Amino acid sequence: MILPRARVARRLELRDLRCPPHRPLTALRRRTGGTGPAAALPDDASAPDERAASPAPRRRRTAGIAAGVAVAVLAGGSVAVGAAHKTVTLDVDGEISEISTFAGSVDGVLTDEGVDLGQRDTVAPAGTAALTDGAEIVVRHAxxxxxxxxxxxxxxxxxxxxxxxxxxxxxxxxxxxxxxxxxxxxxxxxxxxxxxxxxxxxxxxxxxxxxxxxxxxxxxxxxxxxxxxxxxxxxxxxxxxxxxxxxxxRVLVQEVPEVQPIPFESVQQDDAERFVGTTAVVTEGAEGQRTLVHRVTTVDGVETARELVSDTVTAEPVTRVVAVGTKARPVAPKPAPKPAAKRSGGSAPAATSASAGGLNWAALAACESGGRVDAVSSTGKYHGLYQFSVATWNAVGGSGLPSQASAAEQTQRAQMLFDRAGAGQWPHCGPRLFR
Structure with missing residues (x-):
């Protein structure tokens, strides 16, 4: 059977096809140490078939056609895988790495790399964005x-x-x-x-x-x-x-004590043993003390807050007590004026009223002269137990210096002076007569 020329040529083309074996897909190492998607890479072509080109049985022609188709399919797959492979830069909080990946989106890369995202974290480009070779992905964790x-x-x-x-x-x-x-x-x-x-x-x-x-x-x-x-x-x-x-x-908080005085009170109490118009301090007053503790806050040495922590009375005040006399004073009739009689020889002074004799003359003498009969003031003007001036001494019938007279005479003439003019003759010590 004579075949057409075109058909003969087609047979010769199929007979010369070579069907070399292909190698397994190899793994791409990733930054995390795992393996990435496989990429189909062709091995070196096998040696050419040395068999002579001669007519072959029909079944062999059919096998040759199938092998040629297989070669074409494998070649097309290699082109598709090569197009999916990309190299991108991943920046996670400043840590930058170069990633080989077959992922089609930013989210795919992050998932493959184990990068977890929170609600407030940011990713650029957006996670759903398509991935291109050479892309830069920036992740910032909030x-x-x-x-x-x-x-x-x-x-x-x-x-x-x-x-x-x-x-x-x-x-x-x-x-x-x-x-x-x-x-x-x-x-x-x-x-x-x-x-x-x-x-x-x-x-x-x-x-x-x-x-x-x-x-x-x-x-x-x-x-x-x-x-x-x-x-x-x-x-x-x-x-x-x-x-x-x-x-x-610098922040400092410390408890600071502060001592404050407590003023004392002063009260008066009636004293029936003392004459009206006279007073005496029975109990001296004394201030008390209270201790306040504040919690003080200072910032760089400047006080910014103060809080009272405690307020304690550490010493009670002592109340001042003043006795006020309520005893009525005796009223003595004023004697008729008598001519002052000069003492001659050992004659005694005139008698005094009974009221004057009942007063506390010893207290008056102690106050005026310290109880000394011959006392003389520093100025030399006043003399004796009751510190008579010479003029006053002479007015009540005394002669010479009062400090040279006996205690009895000095007291007698002092009582005469009281009967005439009262305790006002001794403005400072006179109230002691009534104690």
């Missing part, structure tokens, strides 16, 4: 930080990686924005953000420049030898020049 805005404290979420970045983002909230450090069980100050560069440290009135901040806030303070008190606070803010500044605030 973290909660404590801030004070113009003195008011609040908890906020931020995806910033550094304190400087967070302060810049929060600057619109108020004039004085600070990140507040927490205190660990060991008393170290910690902020869940990097300082990321040189900072200033303001503490105890001084400002220190620190360039190595790799260890965070706690390491910076320890490097300067700064010890934190139990209540001291640490915050991070921007200075007026824009520099990141770590601020140590």
């Amino acid at each position: 973290r909660q930080v404590t801030v004070t805005v113009d003195g008011a404290e609040a908890d906020v979420w931020t995806t910033a990686l550094s304190a400087d970045e967070a302060l810049g983002a929060l600057s619109t909230r108020g004039g004085d924005v600070r990140l507040v450090a927490s205190r660990s069980a060991a008393g170290r100050a910690e902020i869940d953000l990097d300082l990321d560069g040189p900072v200033e440290v303001a503490v105890d009135g001084d400002v220190h420049a620190v360039t190595d901040t790799s260890g965070g806030v706690a390491a910076v303070l320890e490097g300067l030898g700064i010890t934190l008190g139990e209540l001291d606070t640490v915050s991070v803010r921007h200075s007026e020049t824009g520099a990141v500044t770590v601020v140590v605030t």
Whole structure:
């Protein structure tokens, strides 16, 4: 049978086809250490078939056609897999790695890499975005930080990686924005953000420049030898020049005692043994004491709060007691004036009234002269038990100096003087006559 020329040519083409074996799909190593999707890569072609081109049985021609089709299918699959493979850059909170992947979307890469996302975390591009070769994926996990805005404290979420970045983002909230450090069980100050560069440290009135901040806030303070008190606070803010500044605030709370006097009271009580118009201090008054304890809070040496803790009377005051006389004074008839008789020889002075004799003359003498018969004042003007002036002594019939007369005569003439003019002759000591 003679075949058409076109058919003969087709047979010769099929006879020369080669069907080399293909190698298994190889795994691509990923950053996490696992294996990625397999990629079909062709092995080297096998050696050409040396058999002569001769007519073959029909069944062999059929097998050759099938092999050719298989080669075509495998070649098409390699092209499809190669097109799905991509190399992308993944930045997770500043940790950057290059990823080989066959994922078709951003979410696929994150799932393969085991990156978990929270409600407040951010991803760029969006997770549903189609993935292209050379893409850059940025993931920022949100973290909660404590801030004070113009003195008011609040908890906020931020995806910033550094304190400087967070302060810049929060600057619109108020004039004085600070990140507040927490205190660990060991008393170290910690902020869940990097300082990321040189900072200033303001503490105890001084400002220190620190360039190595790799260890965070706690390491910076320890490097300067700064010890934190139990209540001291640490915050991070921007200075007026824009520099990141770590601020140590000294907070002291202590109980401060204060002693205050308690004034004493003064009372009067009637005394029937004393004459009307006379008083005497029976009990001297004395101030008491009270101790107040305040809990005082100071911030960098300035008092910011004061709270009364206790108020205790530590010494009771002593009341001053004054006795007031209620006894009626005796009324003596005023004697008729008599001519003063001069004493001659040993004649005795005139008799005095009985009322004058009942007074406390010893008390008057003790007050006026200390009870000394021959007492003379420092000026030399007053003499004797009752400190007569010479003129007064002569007016009641005395002669010579009173200090030279006997005690009896001095007392007798003092009583005469009382009968004439009363106790007013002794303005300071006169009330003692009535005790």
